[in-house]
Amino acid sequence: MFINSYPSRSQFGLSFIFSQDWDPVKDKFGALAFIYGTIVSSIIALIISLPISLGVAIFLSEMAGKFLKTTVGFLVEILAAIPSIIFGFWGLFVLVPFMRNSVQPFLEKTLGFIPLFSGANIGTGMLTAGIILAIMITPIISAISRDVIKAIPKSQREAAYALGATRWEAIRMALLNAKSGILGATVLGFGRAVGETMAVTMVIGNRAQISAGLFDPAYSMASVIANEFAEASKTIHVSSLIEVGLLLFVVTFIINSLARILIYSATKKYDAK
Amino acid sequence: MMEEENKNNSEENIEDKFSISTENLSVYFNEKPAIKDINLKVRNKSVTAIIGPSGCGKSTYLRSLNMMHELTPTATVYGSIKINNIDIQEFGVINLRKKVGMVFQKPNPFPTLSIYDNVISGLVYTGRHYKKDLDEKVERCLTASGLWNEVKDRLKVSAMTLSGGQQQRLCIARTIAVNPDIILMDEPTSALDPISTTKIEELVYNLKKEYTIIIVTHNMQQAARVSDHTAFFYLGRLVEYSKTRTIFTNPKEKLTEEYVTGKFG
Ligand SMILES: Nc1ncnc2c1ncn2[C@@H]1O[C@H](COP(=O)(O)OP(=O)(O)OP(=O)(O)O)[C@@H](O)[C@H]1O
Ligand SMILES: [Mg+2]
DSSP states (O other), rough: OOTTHHHHHHHHTTTHHHHOOOEEEGGGEEEHHHHHHHHHHHHHHHHHHHHHHHHHIIIIIIOOHHHHHHHHHHHHHHHHOOOHHHHHHIIIIIHHHHHIIHHHHHHHHHHSSSSSSSSSSSSOSHHHHHHHHHHHHHHHHHHHHHHHTTTTTTEEEEEEEHHTHHHHHHHHHHHTTTHHHHHHHHHHHHHHHOOOHHHHHHHBBBOOOOOSSSTTTTTOOHHHHHTTTTTTTSHHHHHHHHHHHHHHHHHHHHHHHHHHHHHHHHHHHHOOO | OOOOOOOOOOGGGGGGGGEEEEEEEEEEETTTEEEEEEEEEHHHTSEEEOOOOSSHHHHHHHHHHGGGGGGGGTTEEEEEEEEEEEGGGGGOOHHHHHHHHOSSSSOOOOSBBBBBHHHHHTTTTOOOHHHHHHHHHHHHHHTTTTTTHHHTTTTTSSSSHHHHHHHHHHHHHHHHHTOOSEEESTTTTTSSSOOOHHHHHHHHHHHHHTTTEEEEEEEEHHHHHHHHHEEETTTTEEEEEEEHHHHHSSSSSSHHHHHTTOOOO
């Protein structure tokens, strides 16, 4: 990848990352819009997914009875196993019309004074992509958070209860203990969102632009590669796409390593002494 | 060093000398009895040791005193437990656990909290506190647990930087910070080295001026060194309960004698 992206790296240099012009016809290639689209859609996904995932993880590890625990646990695992193209189809046929007809008009009416909640109301766009991603990463974050919370030894729980903690105080203590592991799970979910291709491609709108309005169509790094790679004929176009891929690879690699380290250290903590 | 003449021999039977008493206390796990019909009166401001072979129900007994079995769905508790003649059910589980502290076999400080925050971790559950009061409290509890001089310059570092023995003394500090009347200790030194063990034993000896202590131990010498009274459990039953000296020198039951002389266990 490093070698094959040479033509674009030598021609555009650093401006490849800082320019948002992407015009294969005029041979202008800048990846900023994709970087922006990837990161913002992933952040939206995290903001939506994190509270839900934490709730599910706490429910599964601390509260649910046996039946609910297996049922919800099963659902979470199923959700994690669904291929992303299915999410894409569901997004396109269910979520996009719903966003267009209900959610976005409503948000615009109530929160429209914030520039974020504006843009072309066509259903596809940044917010829709973020929501699809949120649904896709929630199983990952909740399953790992549940495992991290479960890995807290019984002795820690008992320590809190023995001091007169109520159930919620004991859960809060457990969350404090699981903090770095939950952070790891979050980063892992973020990494998954950043790398996600199919579902995002189908709902993000695929337009290389940077717009404050979350309803506006956008584009992500993975999507542009998926959409244009097969048709790209010019060397500079191909090598630019490869450079986008290289960027994506470096970013996800860093995010994933960070996540693994956090999760590993969180579950290892109690073995130290 | 820790032998104490028991000056109160003649007052043995006065009721308010007893802090905690159990009547016909039985605990079942999945319908199987772990302890049966334990009748025991623990004396106020003294150290009571519970000894007996592994699996005889020492921990089960201890954990019923602060309702720890509530965390185990398979456990059922029968019989009555009274503190100063009040049934523990009347305190409610949260207040009971503040009154009856517990120190565990393996030191279990909260790993994400500093030494300071560990000491006050139980107070956070009891409402608002002023920083100055907390500072004083931390110093007092760490002094009482013999840790102050070792940690006073690093109160804000993680509790996990302490040695095992120091961690256990931190757990004792954390327990007494809640102002309990009674402290339960389940083999508090079995995970520690001999020097740390000695320190904890000295601590137990000092703490009985203010607290009623019940200590489970596998170590017969330890029971002899720190306790005033000793209860010998065997197969879920209380076999003999008497002054520690009596248990070790002149027990009534043959079984007790065999156990304390190391013939089994
Ligand atoms: N949570 C539990 N579920 C089922 N059985 C249990 C549970 N806890 C204890 N028991 C059983 O109750 C009996 C008494 O156990 P307990 O832990 O009180 O013994 P102990 O005297 O403290 O032993 P040790 O000296 O090994 O700590 C044992 O037979 C044990 O298997
Ligand atoms: Mg035990």
